[in-house]
Amino acid sequence: MIQHNISQKLAVLERLNAYLGGAGTDEERESLDTVKRQAYQHNGWFTPEFIDLSIDNIRQYYLARPKLEEWLAQYPGFGEPAAPKKVGIVMAGNIPLVGFHDWLTGFLSGHEIRLKLSSKDNILLPHLLKKVEEWAPELAGVTTIHEVLKDCDAYIATGSNNSARYFNYYFAKYPHIIRRNRTSAAVLTGEETPQELEALADDVMLYFGLGCRNVTKVYVPEGYDFAPLLEALKKYDYLADHHKYKNNYDYNLALYLLNTSPYLTNDSLLLHESDPLFSPLSVLHYGFYRNRGELEAQLKAHPDLQCLVARDAIPFGQAQRPSLTDYADGADTAAFFRGL
Structure with missing residues (x-):
């Protein structure tokens, strides 16, 4: 060659x-x-x-x-x-x-x-x-x-x-x-500004949430008020006009209704309390935490986590803007090629 x-x-x-x-x-x-x-x-x-x-x-x-x-x-x-x-x-x-x-x-x-x-x-x-x-x-x-x-x-x-x-x-x-x-998660404190929550909406909704860098679960403190987050996520209400996405939304909504599972919605995205990091398309999982330090230590060791979004981690709105050194799964491809 x-x-x-x-x-x-x-x-x-x-x-x-x-x-x-x-x-x-x-x-x-x-x-x-x-x-x-x-x-x-x-x-x-x-x-x-x-x-x-x-x-x-x-x-x-x-x-x-x-x-x-x-x-x-x-x-x-x-x-x-x-x-x-x-x-x-x-x-x-x-x-x-x-x-x-x-x-x-x-x-x-x-x-x-x-x-x-x-x-x-x-x-x-x-x-x-x-x-x-x-x-x-x-x-x-x-x-x-x-x-x-x-x-x-x-x-x-x-x-x-x-x-x-x-x-x-x-x-x-x-x-x-x-x-x-792999998938990504965000940790919120409840003190985020409307601008930060709007930026988080990008991390959740860009590419319909199909990327490994998309946030599919948010962790919030007990007593968290979801209203500002739901309002920020309305930025992507128009995705509900996409028939493939809407089919997923309608299907998951029907499941929650049939199973009488509690959920929150802004009519274009469903928020559901659930343990897994991965969430179905059109759904954002959430969970509560008490000790943020312990939570972030657990998340950083999680084998399925690609990105952690937070004020002191990957900034809100930046998950879908990886740099050349943001290697998928943390595997340095440049070092791999050089080492062959």
Whole structure:
């Protein structure tokens, strides 16, 4: 495999950043708009709003050249492996371009990247890869897409807890990163401002709550007044007009009514007291705490926790804005690639 230097790849990523921001010819802008429409038609959860949000976050937090250079500086020798390997990446598809960070890291690593895309998100990234090869034909073959991943030297795979068991079995003898279901939680004190609660609504509701960085449970002190939180969550009332989301809301509401389970609602989201961190779509779980220090210690040790949102942790509204060093499941993919 022909080696390509980092600066060449960074230049291509700069162009990709500009392209995603609407730079280029009218034809190129129309091409990108067409691909976005196709992605939404293919997967109704990928609304235009959330596709654009994902792209904006990628541009701001992943593709800004100063941030890329600062990130790469933490890994001396990155992108110059003595013997390039074939690395298979099995991608998730819960939110638009959710596997972009894995691809980006692999692309810069100097290894050959083989992708297995999720059937839910198999339109956006192939288009971006095509543009990269169009701008830099010499990079053709650095990334390839496959229906089945075979004969790789290492693997990164993201999926459900069930699929993770299979990944662990099949990839056990290879260097690997296996990710499973994760979710996020928030700890409130009752002293949050309306602005902080509105920001928390982003953490809960963006991407319909389908991401591992979405808050699916809030912990509140005993005697907590839920009215301000419910009011803040009305920011996303319009999601109830989305038929897939509304079907989930109606189904879960019917369950609570049939089982006479107590719940709170603002007519677009259900709040339900429950132990699990994971909540069904259209539901936000809550629980009460007495000792905040003990609670946060327990949460930080919880195997299913991706993010902890609080005044003194990840700030409200920032859960869906990960940086290059916010590695999924805490597994440092850059170190993994460098170590192959």
